[in-house]
Amino acid sequence: MKKIKYLILGAGPSGLTLAHSLVDAGCPLDQILVVEKEAVSGGLCRSEMVDGAPLDIGGGHFLDLKRKEVLDFVFRFMPREEWDLYDRVSKIRIRDVEVDHxxxxxxxxxxxxxxxxxxxxxxxxxxxxxxxxxxxxxxxxxxxxxxxxxxxxxxxxxxxxxxxxxxxxxxxxxxxxxxxxxxxxxxxxxxGKPMGALPAHGTFLYPKKFGYGEVWRRMGEALGDSLVSNCTVETIDLGTRTVNGRWQAETIVSSIPWTLWPGYCPIPEDVKAAISCLKNAPIDVDYHQETLDSRAHWTYEPDESVPHHRLLLRSNFSTGARGYWTEANASRSTPAQGPRFHNEFAYPINTLGKPEAVEKILTWAKANGVIGLGRWGRWEHMNSDVAVAEALQMANQLKTGS
Ligand SMILES: Cc1cc2nc3c(=O)[nH]c(=O)nc-3n(C[C@H](O)[C@H](O)[C@H](O)COP(=O)(O)OP(=O)(O)OC[C@H]3O[C@@H](n4cnc5c(N)ncnc54)[C@H](O)[C@@H]3O)c2cc1C
Structure with missing residues (x-):
């Protein structure tokens, strides 16, 4: 049994950022452990090589520029010169016409x-x-x-x-x-001209030579032995805060979905009821070889007779790449025609009653020495820059004990 100060569940952007920023705040690296079920860190932001170029397997990911502290942190692992800057071109198909979004x-x-x-x-x-x-x-x-x-x-x-x-x-x-x-x-x-401001990602960064996943992969690698990959959380003893019977922590930080928790430890009925209110949308990401004739980085598709809701033209943002990929709710996917990546936990859904359910779960968790972090710990539809910003903030709070 190894005893440590912080045990972080999940090596997506949230867990990775928290681990590094706890070290920045003075916690020795050997007092931190991140447990991740996949072989490669990065969570929804991972990429793989498909047809000679990177493909973002959790769907299209772009780095927003609005948070300086996030960019400073991210550039430590992938310096600014390894990123290309793009002015967003996104379209929406309406009545068979493509217009700007x-x-x-x-x-x-x-x-x-x-x-x-x-x-x-x-x-x-x-x-x-x-x-x-x-x-x-x-x-x-x-x-x-x-x-x-x-x-x-x-x-x-x-x-x-x-x-x-x-x-x-x-x-x-x-x-x-x-x-x-x-x-x-x-x-x-x-x-005959647009009005108002562009939504998020008016301009964005995307790696020159890699997919979006590379920066998170490097972040995981930099944790050395403090990252345990290929290791799924299976049991949690809340009385002693022991995970998988192997690691005992003063504080557990969970960035994995709460809906998995009833399989790990006994949970009071009212908290279980709150957990059962949480819903998530799974998506399938499907690769297609054809290079489309469009300037768009991505296109939204509201037509309900088409399975996907978004199409990503990687040939327009990934150097030297051809082809495109689509993102569809898995329940609408037709049989795969080429490489497919399934993401069971893609979108937390903003259902009626969700804020109250999350509050109940987090209050119970805190009383048991567990903190919820990130997209699944807070069940919030947050982008990776927000996930990083919140993890940086959490490290400060943990340091000051607030
Ligand atoms: C389609 C789509 C498009 C997006 N586009 C953008 C974008 O353009 N820009 C942007 O900034 N953000 C984007 N996002 C959001 C981004 O993916 C998230 O903000 C980010 O991944 C959140 O990080 P996280 O660490 O909180 O969660 P995750 O990335 O989900 O990480 C959770 C980690 O927990 C691990 N895990 C789960 N269960 C277990 C278990 N039992 N045991 C051990 N480990 C476990 C998972 O494998 C994963 O590594 C997009 C998301 C989606 C779905």
Whole structure:
């Protein structure tokens, strides 16, 4: 039995960042252990070589530039000169036309008649007419964006990506959607130019010679013997905080999905009930050899007769690569025609009641010396830069005991 201070479950961006930043905060490396079920660290951000070039097996991943502390940390493992900077080109297919994303800022690119349809529906949106905000997801989307954007894009796209009745989703996360102003949309159509700001990843970094996974692989390698790969968590003794009967820790930090925990240790009924409220969407990533004739880095596909919801043109962001890959909710995938990568835990779903369930689980965990971290520890739809930022912050809190 090895005794250590911190046992971190999962070597995705969250677990890796926490391990390194605990060392930065003065904790000896031999007092930290990261346990990872896969052979290679990086979690959803891993890449593999497919058809002569890297492919991001957890779906398309790009590094956002907005957080300086994250870039400083990431560049320690893959210096800035190993990354290329791109201005995002993302498209959405609507009525068989490809327009720039986000749709509401680029309606001017559609045929005039179609623009008129959209403008009419935005003018009649509930929020513009001062109607009360509805509580169900589908009604909320109609209220906020007008029924055209709702029916032709937002609702079908959400049905595809989650494979779930949109009304099982909460509305608490929709504050992220931009406001659509009728006046600004009209001006944009009349002047033939986009309005508003680009969403996340307006510009982004992608490795010059590797896939997105390389930086996390290096981060794992730099942990030496403090990373145990090919090791699945199977049992947790909460009384002694012992994992797999091999390692005993003062604090366990879990970045693995809570829904796996009932298989590891006894859990009180009310916490088990909260865990059963957590839902995740699995995705299949499928590689296709053909190089498409488009400038886009990726394209959103709301058409429900097509299985995938997003298509990634790696030939446009990975040096010397050909081909593209698609991302589809696994329940919508058709039989694979080429290399396929299945990700059971891809998206945490923002279902009704999720915030309360997560709070209950984290409170119980904390009382047992366990802290939830990252996408699955917090059940939050966070990007890797946010995962890194939160892990950096957690290391500071652990250091100061707050
Ligand atoms: C399709 C898609 C596109 C995305 N695009 C972007 C993007 O463009 N830019 C961006 O910054 N972020 C993007 N993200 C988000 C990014 O993947 C996450 O923010 C990041 O992976 C979160 O890191 P994490 O360590 O919290 O979780 P994960 O990466 O999921 O890591 C969890 C780790 O736990 C391990 N694990 C699970 N169970 C066990 C067990 N029983 N025992 C041991 N280990 C276990 C897993 O193998 C994994 O390594 C995207 C995500 C998806 C799904």
């Amino acid at each position: 986000p749709l509401e800022a680029n309606l001017w690119q559609l045929p005039t008649e179609v623009q008129a349809d959209y403008l009419e529906s935005i003018a009649q949106a509930g929020c513009i007419r001062g109607e009360e905000m509805p509580e169900s997801f589908a009604a909320w989307i109609n209220w906020k964006l007008g029924d055209r954007i709702a029916q032709e894009y937002m609702l079908p796209y959400n049905r595809k990506i989650w494979s779930m009745d949109p009304d099982a989703l909460g509305t608490y996360w929709l504050y992220k959607l931009p406001n659509v102003s009728f006046r600004e949309t009209l001006l944009s159509c009349l002047e």
